[in-house]
Amino acid sequence: MRFPKGKSNAVKFYGHLILIFCMLLFSGAGTSEAAFSGSGQQGPPSFADLAERVNHAVVNISTTQVLKEGPMQPFIGPNSPFRDFFGDEFFKRFFGDGSQGQGQGQGQGQGQNQMKTHALGSGFVIDDDGLILTNNHVVEKADEIKIKTDAGKDYDAKVVARDAKTDIALIRVKAGADFPKPAQLGDSGAIRVGDWVMASGNPFGLGNTITAGIISAKGRIIGAGPYDDFLQTDAAINPGNSGGPLFNMNGEVVGVNTAIVAQGQGIGFAIPINLVKEILPQLKSGKVTRGWLGVMIQDITPELAESFGIKQTNGVLVGDVVTDGPADKAGLKRGDIITSFNGKELDNAHTLSRSVAATAPNTKTTLQIVRDGKNQEIKVTIGTMPEETAEPPAAEEKSAWGLTVQNLTPELAQRFGLDENERGVVISEIQQGSTAADAKLRPGDLIKQVNRQNIQNIRDYNQTLQKAKKSDSLLLLIKRGKNTFYVALKGTP
Numbered sequence: 001m002r003f004p005k006g007k008s009n010a011v012k013f014y015g016h017l018i019l020i021f022c023m024l025l026f027s028g029a030g031t032s033e034a035a036f037s038g039s040g041q042q043g044p045p046s047f048a049d050l051a052e053r054v055n056h057a058v059v060n061i062s063t064t065q066v067l068k069e070g071p072m073q074p075f076i077g078p079n080s081p082f083r084d085f086f087g088d089e090f091f092k093r094f095f096g097d098g099s100q101g102q103g104q105g106q107g108q109g110q111g112q113n114q115m116k117t118h119a120l121g122s123g124f125v126i127d128d129d130g131l132i133l134t135n136n137h138v139v140e141k142a143d144e145i146k147i148k149t150d151a152g153k154d155y156d157a158k159v160v161a162r163d164a165k166t167d168i169a170l171i172r173v174k175a176g177a178d179f180p181k182p183a184q185l186g187d188s189g190a191i192r193v194g195d196w197v198m199a200s201g202n203p204f205g206l207g208n209t210i211t212a213g214i215i216s217a218k219g220r221i222i223g224a225g226p227y228d229d230f231l232q233t234d235a236a237i238n239p240g241n242s243g244g245p246l247f248n249m250n251g252e253v254v255g256v257n258t259a260i261v262a263q264g265q266g267i268g269f270a271i272p273i274n275l276v277k278e279i280l281p282q283l284k285s286g287k288v289t290r291g292w293l294g295v296m297i298q299d300i301t302p303e304l305a306e307s308f309g310i311k312q313t314n315g316v317l318v319g320d321v322v323t324d325g326p327a328d329k330a331g332l333k334r335g336d337i338i339t340s341f342n343g344k345e346l347d348n349a350h351t352l353s354r355s356v357a358a359t360a361p362n363t364k365t366t367l368q369i370v371r372d373g374k375n376q377e378i379k380v381t382i383g384t385m386p387e388e389t390a391e392p393p394a395a396e397e398k399s400a401w402g403l404t405v406q407n408l409t410p411e412l413a414q415r416f417g418l419d420e421n422e423r424g425v426v427i428s429e430i431q432q433g434s435t436a437a438d439a440k441l442r443p444g445d446l447i448k449q450v451n452r453q454n455i456q457n458i459r460d461y462n463q464t465l466q467k468a469k470k471s472d473s474l475l476l477l478i479k480r481g482k483n484t485f486y487v488a489l490k491g492t493p
Helices: 007-037 048-057 082-086 088-095 273-285 302-307 326-330 349-357 410-416 458-467
Strands: 058-067 115-125 131-135 144-148 154-163 168-173 196-201 209-220 230-233 245-247 252-260 268-272 295-299 316-321 337-341 364-371 374-381 396-398 403-407 425-430 446-450 473-480 483-490
Touching: 048 058, 048 196, 048 245, 058 131, 115 196, 131 252, 144 168, 154 273, 168 273, 196 252, 230 252, 252 273, 268 273, 295 349, 316 326, 316 349, 326 374, 337 349, 403 458, 410 425, 446 458
Parallel strands: none
Antiparallel strands: 058 115, 058 144, 115 131, 131 168, 144 154, 154 168, 196 209, 196 245, 209 230, 230 268, 245 252, 252 268, 295 316, 316 337, 337 364, 364 374, 396 403, 403 425, 425 446, 446 473, 473 483
């Protein structure tokens, strides 16, 4: 490198070097600053202002349920054989008077063998008249509901309406002048994967708590219900958060915190607020009514497509048609493939179920179908989804394979050590000497699949067994504790 000769030239040369150095320095600083304060904004320096602005609308919910017989009653009740050994004084000392009739004196008309259980959840105010949104599972079995506001004031609440299919409930309190201002409902359709969110609720009964994270995914289907469309977030959601709001950075509710994955970390789910807003007018009226097509449907696998002689795997296969239902009256048949609903192409059965349910009863709709390889158009008038009273949650179903099964309820899940969010049917009885007994199946085993078909409830189970009626084998996917495995039942059912 040659240095300039002469004083003036040297000054100019080093001046240029300093100028270039400064330009590079400030250019780098600008780039670094832009990375944190430009359009690619990182996390806010604090969530304090947001929490202060919205937490007033979040409430803690405590529920009480009266059980006719406590879980310890067979062991500590007046007819317990253990009383002869230990004596009444022992039971009175360690279990109290409840051992002679749990719940005595806890309320007028409350007889013997009763006990109270308590549960906690969260919710949020949505209007000035005392309406509060929460999860259905928080209040569905409650005999008494109380809420506590962020200011520490207690209110008695009553259920206005519940919707088990979306796990949403609306409750009401008598709002006074000092009742919290409502939360603002946002647009869950506008939120993007990677956007910051803040969850608020009452985890583990600790009181109002906030956690923050991002939207990890949208449109998640986790088997919680027929209309799954969850937002996934890594904001910590724990037991007691259920029913609380998920806020965007504008302080608007974009989801209702609902579910967690017990084995995972940073995986929580929220019901999109747009789905809630769809049914909110009906909840306010006291009852949710959905559209009904009257078909049993399933996704098209490559194997099914080959069997039906079609090339595409998009669309929905009609497995059965309910007699005298809307589809039956319109001429839809088993084996038809529905490719679009009111001009909207169908990718899977879940999309059709949601579209039909969101359609008001008595609405005239158009289905595009493929029947025997030919395209057809069918006009259907949507009906009203029947009440599901014919299939109680704990109904038993006996099988010729030697199995008696029930729908999985929270009580059965607790008894057999299963997650109540699991889907399937639980084995309640095994017939001695049956094929199921030979295969070493046990009461408490959860049947998740039959012949590779996912099982949600007894209805699915029966339909799949009916299809396998002439088969000499049955392939079951079983969950026992934390283990999942296949069991093949051989022989004639």
